[in-house]
Amino acid sequence: MTEQEQPVTTAREERYDAQRIEQKWFDRWMSDPSHYAAEADSTKPKYYVLEMLPYPSGVLHMGHVRNYAIGDVLARFMWMNGYNVLHPMGWDAFGLPAENAAIKNNTPPREWTLANIAAMKKQFNRLGFAFDWSREVTTCLPEYYRWNQWFFLKMFESGLAYRKKSRVNWCPQCCTVLANEQVVNGNCWRHEDTAVEQRELEQWFLKITKYADELLRDLDKLPAWPERVRTMQRNWIGRSAGTLVDFDLGGKVGSAGSTITVFTTRVDTIFGATSVQLAPEHPIVKDMTARDADLRAKVDELIAEQRKAREIGDIGAIEKHGVFTGRYAKNPYNGEAVPVWVANYILMDYGTGAIMSVPAHDERDYEFAAKYNLEVRLVILPQSSDPEETMAEPALPFTTMDGILVNSGAFSGLSCADAIQKMSALAEEKGFGKATVTFRLRDWGISRQRYWGTPIPMVYCNKDGVMPVAEKDLPVILPENVNITLTGGSPLLNVPEFLNTTCPKCGGPARRETDTMDTFVDSSWYFYRYADAHNDKAPFDKAKIAYWFGAEGIDQYIGGVEHAILHLIYSRFWTKFMRDLGLVKNDEPVKRLFSQGMVIKDGAKMSKNLGNVVSPDEMIARYGADSARLYSLFAAPPDRDMDWQDTGIEGIHRFLGRVYRFFLRNAQPEHPDWRKPVPENLPAEARAIQRKLHQTIHRVTDDFQGRWHFNTCIAAVMELLNEVSGVEDSKGAIPVSLIAEVQRTIALLLAPMAPYLAHELWEMIGEKSNLMKAPWPKYDAALAALDEIEIPVQVNGKLRSVVVVPSDATDDQVKAAAVADEKVRSSIAGKEVLKVIVVSKKLVNIVVR
RNA sequence: GCCCGGAUGGCGGAAUUGGCAGACGCGCUGGCCUUAGGAGCCAGUGGCCGCAAGGCCGUGCAGGUUCAAGUCCUGUUCCGGGCACCA
Numbered sequence: 013m014t015e016q017e018q019p020v021t022t023a024r025e026e027r028y029d030a031q032r033i034e035q036k037w038f039d040r041w042m043s044d045p046s047h048y049a050a051e052a053d054s055t056k057p058k059y060y061v062l063e064m065l066p067y068p069s070g071v072l073h074m075g076h077v078r079n080y081a082i083g084d085v086l087a088r089f090m091w092m093n094g095y096n097v098l099h100p101m102g103w104d105a106f107g108l109p110a111e112n113a114a115i116k117n118n119t120p121p122r123e124w125t126l127a128n129i130a131a132m133k134k135q136f137n138r139l140g141f142a143f144d145w146s147r148e149v150t151t152c153l154p155e156y157y158r159w160n161q162w163f164f165l166k167m168f169e170s171g172l173a174y175r176k177k178s179r180v181n182w183c184p185q186c187c188t189v190l191a192n193e194q195v196v197n198g199n200c201w202r203h204e205d206t207a208v209e210q211r212e213l214e215q216w217f218l219k220i221t222k223y224a225d226e227l228l229r230d231l232d233k234l235p236a237w238p239e240r241v242r243t244m245q246r247n248w249i250g251r252s253a254g255t256l257v258d259f260d261l262g263g264k265v266g267s268a269g270s271t272i273t274v275f276t277t278r279v280d281t282i283f284g285a286t287s288v289q290l291a292p293e294h295p296i297v298k299d300m301t302a303r304d305a306d307l308r309a310k311v312d313e314l315i316a317e318q319r320k321a322r323e324i325g326d327i328g329a330i331e332k333h334g335v336f337t338g339r340y341a342k343n344p345y346n347g348e349a350v351p352v353w354v355a356n357y358i359l360m361d362y363g364t365g366a367i368m369s370v371p372a373h374d375e376r377d378y379e380f381a382a383k384y385n386l387e388v389r390l391v392i393l394p395q396s397s398d399p400e401e402t403m404a405e406p407a408l409p410f411t412t413m414d415g416i417l418v419n420s421g422a423f424s425g426l427s428c429a430d431a432i433q434k435m436s437a438l439a440e441e442k443g444f445g446k447a448t449v450t451f452r453l454r455d456w457g458i459s460r461q462r463y464w465g466t467p468i469p470m471v472y473c474n475k476d477g478v479m480p481v482a483e484k485d486l487p488v489i490l491p492e493n494v495n496i497t498l499t500g501g502s503p504l505l506n507v508p509e510f511l512n513t514t515c516p517k518c519g520g521p522a523r524r525e526t527d528t529m530d531t532f533v534d535s536s537w538y539f540y541r542y543a544d545a546h547n548d549k550a551p552f553d554k555a556k557i558a559y560w561f562g563a564e565g566i567d568q569y570i571g572g573v574e575h576a577i578l579h580l581i582y583s584r585f586w587t588k589f590m591r592d593l594g595l596v597k598n599d600e601p602v603k604r605l606f607s608q609g610m611v612i613k614d615g616a617k618m619s620k621n622l623g624n625v626v627s628p629d630e631m632i633a634r635y636g637a638d639s640a641r642l643y644s645l646f647a648a649p650p651d652r653d654m655d656w657q658d659t660g661i662e663g664i665h666r667f668l669g670r671v672y673r674f675f676l677r678n679a680q681p682e683h684p685d686w687r688k689p690v691p692e693n694l695p696a697e698a699r700a701i702q703r704k705l706h707q708t709i710h711r712v713t714d715d716f717q718g719r720w721h722f723n724t725c726i727a728a729v730m731e732l733l734n735e736v737s738g739v740e741d742s743k744g745a746i747p748v749s750l751i752a753e754v755q756r757t758i759a760l761l762l763a764p765m766a767p768y769l770a771h772e773l774w775e776m777i778g779e780k781s782n783l784m785k786a787p788w789p790k791y792d793a794a795l796a797a798l799d800e801i802e803i804p805v806q807v808n809g810k811l812r813s814v815v816v817v818p819s820d821a822t823d824d825q826v827k828a829a830a831v832a833d834e835k836v837r838s839s840i841a842g843k844e845v846l847k848v849i850v851v852s853k854k855l856v857n858i859v860v861r
Numbered sequence: 862g863c864c865c866g867g868a869u870g871g872c873g874g875a876a877u878u879g880g881c882a883g884a885c886g887c888g889c890u891g892g893c894c895u896u897a898g899g900a901g902c903c904a905g906u907g908g909c910c911g912c913a914a915g916g917c918c919g920u921g922c923a924g925g926u927u928c929a930a931g932u933c934c935u936g937u938u939c940c941g942g943g944c945a946c947c948a
Contacts (some may be wrong), residue, residue, distance in 0.1 A: 027900080190881095240865055240943080247864075247944050254948080276948060289948090332946070357946040367948045375862090376946055452947060574944080646886075647873060652866095653941085655873055662899090663886050667899090714877080724875065727885035734885090804881040809929045811881055849928050855880045859928050 026676060028669035030636025034768040038138065047784075048142040056097035061087045062539055062581070064571030065539065069109065070128035072135045072628045074611040074618060074656060077642040080610055081506040081571045081765075082722075084141045085645065086819045088764035091142075092788040098560055099142055100542035101818070102149030103129050105463045106531045108159075108186055108202065111503075114496045115404040122492060123462045125152055133389065139637045140767045142784070148543040150532035157466040157540065158487030160533050163471060163586075165480050166593060172219040175478060175842025180457060182211040187498045189213065191530060194578070210319055215469055216527065217455040220585045224249055224451045236604035236649075239333065241576040248577050255436045256364065257445040259288050259341035261352070270339050271356025272352065275363030275450060278373065279439075280431035284391035285368035286381065288341050288352045289334065289438055292318060292362040292428045300337050310335040310683065315357040332380050334359045344367070344444040345435070346421060347588045355380060363450050371409065378409040387794040391419050397795065426536040456582065458530040463494055463503040463529030473515035473522040482516045488524070498568070502526040535579055536586040539566060539601065557596050564603040565703050573607040578790040580605070606720070609653040610642075627654055638766035645765055647724035667730055668769055674737060676752050677768070681778025699799075701736055705754055706796035708732040711791050712761050729761055760789045770853050805830040806857040812839045815856075823850040831855040 026326060038323065041047050063083035067232075068074060086100035101372030103125075110121035117124070119554040136143060149156055167173035181190040183200035194201045195208050196272040220227075228249045242587030264270045272288055290297050291315040301308035312335065321330045334355030341352050357376055359366060369386040381388055389573045392415035393403045403416070413428045423431050459468065469481035481488055491510045496503050504510055504526040515522040539549070543560045545624035546553035565587070571579075580602075587601040610617055631640040643661040648654040680686055711728040715721045736754055739746045745753050755777050763770040764784050774783040803826055805813045813835040817826050827850050830836055836858065843860035850856050 158926055243865060250944090250947065252947065274948080295890070330946085356947095357948095359947070362947045362948095371868090374948070376948075381944090417862070450947085452944095563864095576943085594946080628946080649874085652874095657873065659887050660873065663888095667886080667900095673901090719877070721875090721877085723873090727875075730885055802881085806881085806929075809880095809927095847928065849880095851880055851929095855929085857880080857928050 013501075017278070021469070026673055028665075028672040028769075030665070030768070031639060031667070033772045034140075034638065037768050037771050038140075040811075041140075042137060045146065048099065048100040049098045049144045051148050056094055056096040058098065058560060058562070059087075059090045059567045059568075060096040060098045060566045061090065062098075062542075062566050062570070062625060064569070065104050065535065065538060066132065067109070068103045068105055068125055068128040068132055070131050072627060073134055074626050074644065075137065077628050077640055078350060078611055078650070078654065079570060079572065080136070080139070080141050080609055081641045081644050082642075082650050082720075083568075083607070085722060085764045086568060086570075086766065087142055087718075088784065089788070091785050092760070092763065094787070097142055098147075098542065098544075100147040100149070100544070101141070101143035101145070102147075102538055102539075104531065104535050105129065105131075105150050105152035106528075106534055108188075108464065110464045111462060111498070117556055120492060121496070122152065125464075126150075133334070138626070138632060139641060140766075147542045147543050149538050149545055151531070152464070154487045154489055155537075155546075155548065156700065157490075157534070159537075159541070160466040160529060161469040161481070161486050161488055162483065162551065162753070163537070163589075164529070164533075165217060165483060165486075167290075167589065168470075168480050168595040170589075171590075172589065173213060173216060173221060174219065175216050177212060177214050178217075178457070179210050180213050180215055181208045182731065183208055184212075184313075185498075185502075186719065187460070189215065189457060189458050189459055191501045193531070201654060207314065212332070213459075213610050215457045216460040216470075216525075217457050218585075220456045220582070221451060221453055223585055223588050224251070224453050226588060227453075227581065230584070230600060233600060234602075234605070237602075238573075238607050239603060240582065240606060241573065241607060244576045245581055247454065248581065251449060252277055252451070253449050254363075255439060256448050257368065257439060258344060259350075259368070260344070261339060261341050262349075263340070265296060265303055268295035268299050272296060272366050273364045273445075274366045274368045276368055278370070278428075278432070279429045280420075280423070280426075280658050281370040281373040281391055281415060282343065282345050282368060282418075282435065282845060284369060284372045285343055285350060285372040286387040286389055287350050287369040288378075289355040289358050289367050289651060290337075290352065290358065291358040291365035293356055293360040294358075294365045296366075297337075297354050299341065304338075307337065307374045308334065310339050310356055314354060318359075329571045330356060332376065333383065334380065336384075344439070344442070351386075353384075361454070364451070370823060373409055373411055374407050375411060376703070389419065391417060393418050395427065426521060440632060442457050446460060450781045450846060456530075456585075458533055459527040460529055460530055461526075463490075463496055466490070466526045466533065467504075468512075468529055469516060470525040471513055473520060473524070475520055476515050476522075479516050479522070485516070490528075501769075502528070504528075532578060532582050536582040537590070539569075539583075540590070540596070548632045551595070553628050554595060556695055560596045561596060563598055563599075564596045565601045566603060568604045568606065568699060569602040570606045570608060572610070576607065599701050608650045611656055612653050613656040626658070631661060635665040636668075636768070638769045643666070646726045647723065649719075649723055650719045650792055651720075664726075667733070668738065668766060671733060671762070672769065673772070674733060675755055675758075675773050678739060678803065679755060679777045680748060680751075681776075683748045686752045686778070688749045690750045690753055691747055694747070694750070695745055698747060698750055701739070701754065702795055703798065704732055704735045704752060705757060706791050706793075709757060709761070709791035710793075710796055713788070713791060716764075724767065725761075727832075729758065732758065743843075757789050759783065760786060801853060803830065803853075805833060805836050806855065807836065807839050809857060811818055812836055819853070823852055826856060830858070 061083055063080050072435045090097045098194055105125050110125050113124045114121045124465060161664050164173055181195050182192050183206060185203040185206045190200060198207055200206045200208055228251050231245055256273050256275055259272045261270045275745060290312050297311055301311055317330055334353045337354060339352045340349035342349050362729050369377040371377045372390045373392055392410060394401050394406050395403045395414055395416045406695060415428050415429050417423050417426050423435060436447040467490055469488045471479050473479055490506050494503050494507055511524055513522050513524050540552050540557055543556040583601050591599060592598045613667040616622055618625045639661055645662055647660055679683050708728045712725045715725045759770050759773040773784050800816050800817045801814055804811055805815055813833045815829045815833050827848055840858060842861050845858060845860050847859040
């Protein structure tokens with residue numbers, strides 16, 4: 013039998029053996045450590061693509077595979093398009109799980125973490141991710157965290173790092189403090205069923221609020237970020253413009269003075285204020301309760317309620333109530349004395365902890381006033397284009413800004429917006445208030461009472477007080493062989509050789525800070541370190557940052573939306589601080605951000621509890637890394653949640669098998685025509701293949717550059733394969749040179765997504781160059797064009813026929829063909845043709861009656 | 862309560878600019894090949910009516926704009942996410 017006549021079988025040698033192929037290329041790639049390294053002094057344009065660094069838990073999950081597959085595809089695509097690509101990877105290696113593991117397995121956190129890193133690195137490499145390991149960053153190593161300490165000292169010098177006693181969120185499971193950002197619905201973000209407690213502790217804070225305005229404003233500089241993320245950050249920063257107004261108590265109550273300053277966004281309603289409401293923890297309340305045990309008991313109850321609600325995480329759930337203090341305060345606008353209350357719905361940590369209560373124009377105040385029978389005084393009436401509505405008695409509470417002031421002295425008749433401006437100006441002029449802006453954003457508390465983190469480089473001297481460690485003495489090394497317990501307080505308190513030190517100023521005995529830094533410090537600037545990972549003189553060299561970051565930062569950052577607030581707002585803050593230090597020129601760290609969706613199975617996020625976890629190792633063992641990667645790209649567009657289906661990856665694996673066999677049977681690199689150009693004037697069958705080929709290049713390239721719908725890229729290659737899979741039956745009609753072009757192109761198009769198989773195919777067709785950096789195929793519009801096009805013909809908007817016309821047919825010719833079509837004629841027979849709409853090259857619609 | 866997403870066959874999804882709804886894959890059905898099949902190949906596969914040709918219906922729901930709507934507008938339901946006594 014000749015080769016062509018052999019029956020279609022999958023003999024042993026024809027089977028797509030992913031393990032064999034992948035092992036072969038794995039060995040080759042791993043033998044060259046600089047295989048994926050960015051070029052040092054390149055004349056090529058740079059492209060910095062980054063995926064968020066993982067926590068080294070020791071085991072990769074499918075979410076990782078998906079996240080890093082997306083980044084890897086992009087990096088490889090950019091290489092093929094001639095860019096100098098930086099695609100680094102590192103480890104977010106500090107954090108509590110290492111301590112938990114230490115307790116459980118009696119393994120030191122460092123050992124445990126480094127072993128996990130080694131294991132995960134192996135998995136990453138096995139998946140074929142093109143990471144430049146020469147720039148690997150591991151945040152738990154002193155060569156990295158010394159720069160956390162260095163930045164901390166710089167912040168301390170600039171007054172951005174400060175210490176204060178404050179009420180903090182305390183997770184009893186973690187035995188440490190949490191940042192506001194780490195409290196989710198009143199629970200710990202790591203222990204979703206553990207309520208966060210409130211404690212008073214001395215803490216280090218970073219003054220992120222200094223940049224609140226800029227962090228908000230510069231969101232407008234980030235059009236290539238998902239709108240969702242920008243909105244979340246906007247809400248988190250929570251800018252609110254309003255007015256401060258002093259209400260006079262007519263005499264000192266205690267040390268907190270005789271003035272209650274309220275914050276309001278609606279000073280225009282102040283003539284309707286019928287009480288002042290204080291937060292239970294307001295300092296003036298303390299004064300007022302000092303000699304009134306009865307009042308104190310009631311206030312303590314309010315405090316307890318608030319605390320409880322905060323711990324449950326639903327502060328809105330408690331019923332509003334309060335207590336009258338017996339005192340009155342003077343409204344400076346009309347001189348009226350209004351009663352002062354303490355209420356459980358007033359928060360001490362927003363605004364000034366005091367409000368004016370305007371029941372007629374605020375929902376909460378209305379609810380409160382109704383309960384205690386406080387006066388409701390209407391001072392705004394509606395203004396509407398409808399005269400019926402204008403100045404009519406509105407339903408209460410009337411909270412909109414579209415209104416006119418009444419009963420407001422000299423301000424009556426003004427619009428709300430005008431009144432706010434004029435009344436704020438008056439306050440400033442008379443000295444009883446001013447326009448102001450408050451933020452929801454709080455300073456970032458970074459102290460953690462844990463061992464496995466960056467030591468805060470400060471010491472406490474009895475003589476000199478709080479002193480920074482000298483820069484030359486960095487790093488402050490985290491000691492090893494520490495007994496780790498979760499009993500509250502840092503394990504470092506029990507390490508005398510760490511704890512006891514000398515004062516940098518006087519040389520006398522001093523005690524080290526034992527708190528370590530929040531691990532979000534580590535991830536706030538790690539991506540700069542990749543540009544100069546081994547610098548031991550500075551966090552990085554400015555010139556290298558200037559090259560890789562340019563004016564706008566990382567070209568493409570990819571990660572989960574769960575970091576939309578925490579990591580990304582801290583990183584933006586850190587960049588602005590570094591810019592002010594003169595270290596970087598970019599205002600923002602990340603130009604383009606992409607948030608990929610989660611991996612779901614059986615309708616839920618994969619989790620051990622639900623038992624719906626799919627192990628990447630198992631998938632790789634069964635189908636190979638290419639199939640795992642390709643399926644994670646094929647199952648859904650990358651920004652959407654992806655539903656994992658075990659049969660889906662089988663389908664992808666079958667597809668790769670079909671590709672492999674198509675090459676196996678049709679590659680003839682020794683054929684004299686193999687490298688010749690494809691002849692012109694191809695027979696129809698060959699021409700169809702050539703057209704499909706160029707259409708496919710077009711579709712895939714478009715999707716890679718534009719909307720990143722890798723699922724349709726893969727579908728396009730599948731269609732191409734379906735189109736050409738019949739060539740074996742038509743030997744002769746298809747020129748060898750065209751088969752060669754098809755095979756070269758398929759290898760190139762698959763190279764970013766399924767690198768192992770693509771490299772094997774590239775070799776099978778006799779190519780010697782490095783596929784990883786081979787030029788991306790060019791599409792030829794003329795070759796992709798159709799000779800004839802199908803035009804659907806509708807009658808009254810319903811499809812009735814399809815006519816085939818030459819692709820250069822005029823609208824009139826198309827119309828003529830449509831009207832001449834037999835099916836069309838029979839469906840318009842006996843009816844009056846009102847109109848014929850011809851959409852060029854698209855469609856004909858005949859409107860009849 | 863406010864702010865973002867989303868809803869398309871049995872399933873994942875496609876339709877990029879208002880112009881043939883269901884590409885591609887899974888699953889299913891039938892066939893081929895095989896000692897065998899968890900391999901491979903071919904064909905069919907939105908629903909309803911019909912032997913067929915063909916017809917009617919169909920993108921969460923109710924309206925609207927248009928020659929033409931999954932796509933635009935108004936309202937609404939459900940699902941997911943974020944924020945939330947924020948003054």
